[in-house]
Amino acid sequence: MAEMPVRSGRFTILGAGVVGLCCAAFLQRDGHEVTLVDRAEPGTGTSFGNAGLIHIDAMTPIATPGVVRRIPRMLLDPTGPLVVRWRYLHRIAPWLVRFAWAARKSSVENISIALASLLDRSDEAWRILIREAGAEDIWRETGELHVYRRKEAWEAAQESHALRRRRGARLEDLTVAEMRQLEPALTRDLHAGVYSPGASSVTHPLHLSQRLVELIRRRGGTFVRENVTGIEAGAAGRVRLVGDGGAREADSLVIAAGAFSRPFARAAGSSVPLDTERGYHLWLPRPGVEMRRPIVVGDHFFAIVPMTGGVRLAGTAELAGLDLPPYWGRADILGDLAKPFVPDLRLDAAERWMGHRPALPDSLPVIGRAPGHRDVFFAFGHGHLGLTMAAVTGRLIADLAGGRTPPMDMAPFAAERF
Numbered sequence: 001m002a003e004m005p006v007r008s009g010r011f012t013i014l015g016a017g018v019v020g021l022c023c024a025a026f027l028q029r030d031g032h033e034v035t036l037v038d039r040a041e042p043g044t045g046t047s048f049g050n051a052g053l054i055h056i057d058a059m060t061p062i063a064t065p066g067v068v069r070r071i072p073r074m075l076l077d078p079t080g081p082l083v084v085r086w087r088y089l090h091r092i093a094p095w096l097v098r099f100a101w102a103a104r105k106s107s108v109e110n111i112s113i114a115l116a117s118l119l120d121r122s123d124e125a126w127r128i129l130i131r132e133a134g135a136e137d138i139w140r141e142t143g144e145l146h147v148y149r150r151k152e153a154w155e156a157a158q159e160s161h162a163l164r165r166r167r168g169a170r171l172e173d174l175t176v177a178e179m180r181q182l183e184p185a186l187t188r189d190l191h192a193g194v195y196s197p198g199a200s201s202v203t204h205p206l207h208l209s210q211r212l213v214e215l216i217r218r219r220g221g222t223f224v225r226e227n228v229t230g231i232e233a234g235a236a237g238r239v240r241l242v243g244d245g246g247a248r249e250a251d252s253l254v255i256a257a258g259a260f261s262r263p264f265a266r267a268a269g270s271s272v273p274l275d276t277e278r279g280y281h282l283w284l285p286r287p288g289v290e291m292r293r294p295i296v297v298g299d300h301f302f303a304i305v306p307m308t309g310g311v312r313l314a315g316t317a318e319l320a321g322l323d324l325p326p327y328w329g330r331a332d333i334l335g336d337l338a339k340p341f342v343p344d345l346r347l348d349a350a351e352r353w354m355g356h357r358p359a360l361p362d363s364l365p366v367i368g369r370a371p372g373h374r375d376v377f378f379a380f381g382h383g384h385l386g387l388t389m390a391a392v393t394g395r396l397i398a399d400l401a402g403g404r405t406p407p408m409d410m411a412p413f414a415a416e417r418f
């Protein structure tokens with residue numbers, strides 16, 4: 001059905017996070033009308049609090065043999081980089097089984113190929129929207145500097161670096177002096193590091209979403225603030241969105257509700273094992289240091305990122321579902337872990353945040369038509385790479401909606417893969 005255009009160019013997009021916004025912007029380029037429905041202000045969900053990195057060289061999935069070996073230990077360390085909360089273990093167990101299955105060597109190789117097919121097109125898709133939204137001041141060609149203090153962490157990362165290089169990533173091994181030349185705020189007490197010169201970052205993810213909102217509005221798009229409680233079959237093969245304010249018919253629909261997409265996908269006939277990897281950030285409004293570029297702390301899997309108005313320490317993954325309260329110790333620990341890397345960093349007046357990454361066990365998003373529906377599309381599940389892949393996702397959804405064959409194999413992203 002990929003080559004068939006939609007019957008109507010009047011689109012409703014459920015979810016105005018960065019993914020929904022990019023879908024709207026690319027659909028508008030093809031002349032479609034868009035209405036975005038969200039219960040909150042656009043861009044204030046998970047898309048608000050991320051690290052702002054356009055990780056174009058992140059071709060390694062989360063599930064790898066090494067990570068799976070560490071699962072038992074993860075259950076015991078509440079402040080480790082990937083943690084499973086005991087109270088959620090019985091709910092996440094089937095997801096973890098799929099996660100372990102995805103970590104087989106052959107599967108990791110295939111997933112990295114699929115990730116590369118999206119990442120290779122991410123930068124170009126973003127640049128189209130950045131130009132059209134006039135957001136050049138928000139986009140930074142900073143590269144991404146991954147640093148390591150412990151020899152064991154550096155050695156453990158080599159497999160992932162090799163995989164990424166096999167997929168075409170440009171990663172340059174650096175000496176400590178070279179790392180400090182790129183980022184003088186770094187400590188001298190480093191073991192090694194790697195630089196990804198093609199990666200970019202944004203000065204603040206919310207500001208980027210806001211520019212997209214302005215672009216979409218300028219082109220005639222509308223935003224509706226509403227909590228959607230379900231979707232159901234409407235008249236003439238269309239879909240009806242049911243919300244707190246009543247029901248609305250949608251001629252064509254994109255489900256882009258991030259980690260909250262699962263019940264809507266189910267109503268459209270697809271049972272996808274979407275869960276969430278919760279992540280945290282610590283916002284430092286008075287960081288006390290000038291930083292030139294984002295640093296990814298390879299020892300602990302989080303980022304130290306200079307942004308407009310402060311420095312953000314962001315990362316960690318916690319399997320604890322959508323409803324359990326935040327465990328703020330995971331945000332606080334980021335400050336303690338960052339200090340040895342950027343010794344002058346000041347932690348006063350720090351603000352904590354927690355958000356829900358939409359996570360599939362194979363680290364691949366769901367992008368495509370809902371099975372059996374010509375006019376319903378899925379665009380969710382981008383995990384750790386939702387900011388990076390939002391624009392290319394929008395472009396692919398517009399290709400499918402316009403009846404154009406996408407420039408890459410879409411099978412790895414189909415909902416039917418589960």
Ligand SMILES: Cc1cc2nc3c(=O)[nH]c(=O)nc-3n(C[C@H](O)[C@H](O)[C@H](O)COP(=O)(O)OP(=O)(O)OC[C@H]3O[C@@H](n4cnc5c(N)ncnc54)[C@H](O)[C@@H]3O)c2cc1C
Pocket residue numbers: 014015016017018019020037038039040041042043044045046047048049050051052053054055226227228229256257258259260278279280281314315316355356357358379380381382383384385386387388389
């Ligand atoms: C700590 C952290 C750091 C990260 N760093 C990066 C990074 O550096 N680079 C990167 O590429 N990715 C990063 N990510 C991942 C990225 O932030 C997400 O993948 C991305 O924001 C997902 O976007 P989304 O639009 O799918 O979801 P969201 O931003 O969550 O948007 C979904 C929208 O749907 C709405 N919605 C949900 N349910 C309903 C409903 N019932 N009715 C109406 N509206 C509804 C929500 O209000 C929300 O606005 C990070 C994530 C975290 C947590």
